Amino acid sequence: MLILRARPNLTLFARAALLVALLAACGHNERDDIILDPTNNHAVSYWHDVGAATVNASAAVATTPEEQRPSFATDLATMHLAIYDAVSAIDGHYKPFLQGTSMSTAPGASMDAAVSAASYGVLRALFPNRTAQYQAAYDSYVATIPAGEAKTRGLALGAEVAAAIVANRSNDGRAIALAPYVPGTAPGAFRGLNPVSRFFPSIRPFTLTSTSQFRPPAPPALDSVAYATDLNEVKALGGAVSATRTSAQFETARFHTEAPAIFLTRNFGKFARTTPDVADAARLMAIIxxxxxxxxxxxxxxKYFYEAWRPLSAIPLADTDNNPATVPDPGWMPSMPTPNHPEYPAAHSCTAGALGELLRQYYGTEKVSFSFDSTVTGTTRTYTKTDAFAEESRIARIYGGMHFRYSTLAGAELGKQVANWTLQHQFGKRN
Structure with missing residues (x-):
C-alpha cells in the first residue's frame, strides 16, 4: 500500500485551524492501492474553503451580478481558473485556460503567494460586499509567506491572472432581463410558479460553444410505454407514502437533498485535501x-427548453396524459420536496454524471475511492468507483419522487458529454 503525503508544513497546518476539517479518501487501484492523505491543507485547499464561504454567504448590499444572481459553480470555477492559470505559469506543465497572457510562465515565484493573490483578486471583483469572508483570510495567510522576491513575484502574478480571468468572464450573461414566467397548462407542461435559476442558461459557458450544445432529445411522449413505465416507478417508489420503498432507499433520497451549494462545495473541498501536490490540486479543482x-x-x-412537468403534477393529472397505462392519484405527494424548476433532464444527474467522468479521466481509472457526507442525514458515504456517486444520486431522485428515470439517464449522459468536451479542449499538457 502506497500512501502519498505532502511534506509536513507547520505553518500550513496552523492555517488549517481556521477551516472546517473534512475527511475523505481518494485514489486509484492499479498495481497498488493508492490512498491520498486527506490532510493536505495547502494554499489551494485553504482558498477553496474561503471561496466557498464567500460564495455561500449573503450580504446586506448586493451590487454585482454575482451577488444578485449567485451561481456557486460559475463563481468558484472563475476563482479556480485564476488559481490554475497562476500555478500553471509557475509549474509550467499544463496549458493555461487563458492563452497569450503577458506572463505565461513565472518559474521561481511563490505558489502560495500566487494562489492567494489570484483567489483574492477574483473574490474582491465578484463579491465586493462580502469582504468579511475573505479580507482577514487573505491578510493572515499572506503574512505567513516568507518575504522575498518569490513572494513579490507570486503576488504580482496572482493579481495579474485574476484581473485577466475577471475580464474574460465579465458580462457573462447572468444579468439578462427575464420576462415574468407563465406556467403551462397543457398535459406534460411544467406548472411551477416563479421557478428558480432561469438565468442559468444565459450564463456563458467556460468551454462549451453554447449551453444548448448537448441538449438531449425530447423526453418520451406522454402516451408512450416508456413514459408510463417510469411514471409508475416513481409513483410506487417516490411517494410520501410507499409500500415498496425500503428504509435504506428513503435514506438515500434524504442524503441527496442538502442544498447543492453547501453539499457540493463542502465535499468538493475534499478533493483538494486529498491531492498533495499544489499544481495537481489546482488543476483538479479547476476541472471539477x-x-x-x-x-x-x-x-x-x-430544462427551460422542454419545460416538462414533475411527478408532483404528472401523477395527480395522469387522467390527462392519454396513456391507458397510467392511473391518476389526486392525493399523491413526493417523499422529498420538489425543486421549483422543470423536470427534464435531472440536474443532479447532469452534474454528478459530469463529476464521475471528470474524475475517471483525471485519474485514468474508474477505481477511485472517495467519501461525501450529508448534514441532512448526518452520515458519510464512500464510493469506490468514479461513477458510483452519480448512480446513487440518479436513483435518489426517483426515491425522492422528484424525477422520472428517463430524466436521470438523460442528465447523466449530458454530464458525461460536457466532461468529455471540457477535457478535450482545456487543461491539457503544454506542447
Whole structure:
C-alpha cells in the first residue's frame, strides 16, 4: 500500500485551524492501492474553503451580478481558473485556460503567494460586499509567506491572472432581463410558479460553444410505454407514502437533498485535501468546477427548453396524459420536496454524471475511492468507483419522487458529454 503525503508544513497546518476539517479518501487501484492523505491543507485547499464561504454567504448590499444572481459553480470555477492559470505559469506543465497572457510562465515565484493573490483578486471583483469572508483570510495567510522576491513575484502574478480571468468572464450573461414566467397548462407542461435559476442558461459557458450544445432529445411522449413505465416507478417508489420503498432507499433520497451549494462545495473541498501536490490540486479543482458549471448551464438550458412537468403534477393529472397505462392519484405527494424548476433532464444527474467522468479521466481509472457526507442525514458515504456517486444520486431522485428515470439517464449522459468536451479542449499538457 502506497500512501502519498505532502511534506509536513507547520505553518500550513496552523492555517488549517481556521477551516472546517473534512475527511475523505481518494485514489486509484492499479498495481497498488493508492490512498491520498486527506490532510493536505495547502494554499489551494485553504482558498477553496474561503471561496466557498464567500460564495455561500449573503450580504446586506448586493451590487454585482454575482451577488444578485449567485451561481456557486460559475463563481468558484472563475476563482479556480485564476488559481490554475497562476500555478500553471509557475509549474509550467499544463496549458493555461487563458492563452497569450503577458506572463505565461513565472518559474521561481511563490505558489502560495500566487494562489492567494489570484483567489483574492477574483473574490474582491465578484463579491465586493462580502469582504468579511475573505479580507482577514487573505491578510493572515499572506503574512505567513516568507518575504522575498518569490513572494513579490507570486503576488504580482496572482493579481495579474485574476484581473485577466475577471475580464474574460465579465458580462457573462447572468444579468439578462427575464420576462415574468407563465406556467403551462397543457398535459406534460411544467406548472411551477416563479421557478428558480432561469438565468442559468444565459450564463456563458467556460468551454462549451453554447449551453444548448448537448441538449438531449425530447423526453418520451406522454402516451408512450416508456413514459408510463417510469411514471409508475416513481409513483410506487417516490411517494410520501410507499409500500415498496425500503428504509435504506428513503435514506438515500434524504442524503441527496442538502442544498447543492453547501453539499457540493463542502465535499468538493475534499478533493483538494486529498491531492498533495499544489499544481495537481489546482488543476483538479479547476476541472471539477468548470465541468460542473458547464454541465449545470447545459442542463438548465434543456430544462427551460422542454419545460416538462414533475411527478408532483404528472401523477395527480395522469387522467390527462392519454396513456391507458397510467392511473391518476389526486392525493399523491413526493417523499422529498420538489425543486421549483422543470423536470427534464435531472440536474443532479447532469452534474454528478459530469463529476464521475471528470474524475475517471483525471485519474485514468474508474477505481477511485472517495467519501461525501450529508448534514441532512448526518452520515458519510464512500464510493469506490468514479461513477458510483452519480448512480446513487440518479436513483435518489426517483426515491425522492422528484424525477422520472428517463430524466436521470438523460442528465447523466449530458454530464458525461460536457466532461468529455471540457477535457478535450482545456487543461491539457503544454506542447
Amino acid at each position: 468546477y468548470v465541468g460542473y458549471a458547464d454541465a449545470i448551464g447545459a442542463c438548465f438550458e434543456a
